[in-house]
Amino acid sequence: MAAIITMDNLGYNFGDGWVLHDLTLSIEEGDFVAVIGANGAGKSTLLRLLAHILRPTIGYITLYGKPLNEFKEWGKVGYVPQNPGRQQRSFPISVREVVALGRLDGRSIFQRYSEEDEAAVDDILRRFTLTELERRKIGDLSGGQQQRVFLARAMVNNPEVLLLDEPATGVDPDAKIELYKMLGDLNTNEGKTIVMVSHDLELASQYARNALCLDHGVCFWGDVKAALTHRHKHGYFYR
């Protein structure tokens, strides 16, 4: 399988020290990577670097063979930030409007929704069981429902790559299992490449193929089952 994402000597420094350093690895097409680590280990920073929200201090990242600053096809990438609902709980926006935002991309600042866009939104709302909630204000939904909305927004363009920062935040245990199962199905049946920050290695290991354990640098990179063994043998974040 071809490498979709490559990182070469990647490092990021906020100004107060290195949050990430010496990351060199490739993520292949169709891979499902669980990114694990303690709080502050650099997991969200890594995802923000991959989403081109942050610029690397050293090293580089390529996406589909292109450096990130030259990559234009962001419609191929779906991104769900960490706990997005909490940031703008009072914002007056409906579920349908949030999901429809996912159809916008960088082609123009004069974009309008076409019939195709509306149909894609209808379809994804049905798929995520959000049709009955589409007129509701997103701040009125529970945390789990909001996570579903943001996942729907990330998926509405049928992206090939999903970058998910703790998508199970605020989701009850049953719904969390269903979420992981759905992501596993997206990976297995639709070939989506998924990079997901997770605090639940046991659950992630049932669906992910590889695990990347971070402690500012790489503690472990490889098969997710081996990551479990590594953790049991050496402690959680032992290098």
Added chain:
Amino acid sequence: MEWEMFTMEFMQRAWLAGLVVAVICPLIGSFLVVRHQSMIGDGLGHIAFAGVAGGALMGVQPVLAAAVVTVLGAAVIEKVRTRMRDYADMILAIFFYSGMGLAVVLTGLNHTGSFNLSSFLFGSLMTVSSEDLLIVAILGLFACLFVVLMYRPLQYLAYDEVSAKVAGLPTDTLNLLLSVMAALTVALSMRIVGILLVSAMMVIPVACALQTAKSFAGTIMGGIAYGLISVVAGLIISYYANLAPGGTIVLVGTACFILNLAVKLRTPKHPNPEELSPKACHICAEYRELEKEHQACEKCQHADCAIGAKTFTGSEVSAKEHQSK
């Protein structure tokens, strides 16, 4: 007698100018209020005041001078805001107070006596000239086109700037354009309602709409509606009660906000899902202690009960089936 306010030429201009401002200010203000930038209009007004004072001193048309200075100020503020996010409010305050300080100094240097400060501070709706009306009408058209053509990207920017950036939208450009539009709205509307009150027209109607709106489009339309109500009622009241029209308009808007808030506080609110017991149905207005968690109550055994009846992946489960699990 009551038709005089519509037949006199100066009143016709006042009505037209007021109605245009009633549309423009909440239209642009919607994007500022939801981004917690409600005070930007007030601050830009201080900068506009410096422009007016400087223009009067140099013999340049004050409104034009205010527009240039305010647009430049807004562009610089936007640059600073993005680079110093942690201290953004402090930097903005410095700009705003410096603008006011500069305005006071420039006004003091103007000894010609031809500069009518109060008309810019408080507005002069009853003395709106045909030229003022034309300027504000062009602004209105431009503002409407701006929002209509760029509505979706602006909405994305206002709601989730980070994700908008990931999607490839030129967020820096959009932020700058929004700041420039806000600056033009302040600078060109201040002749109508005054520097001190133009910000109020950008904020208060939107605040009214936010009490009930469930969508962003609803907020904008509601804000415009409340803006129109404020202007119409304000002008009528000020005409008969012989009150300052600008101030009356703003006070009517405030009264609408208080009324809306009072109604909202008295209305049973939709349950906050985070505060509910998992054994309560999250959809219906009455709460019932159910035997099992995440269950639909008997009253709510229909497709709308999204939590009780459906699993994450969308398979429908009847409430009775769910009860048996």
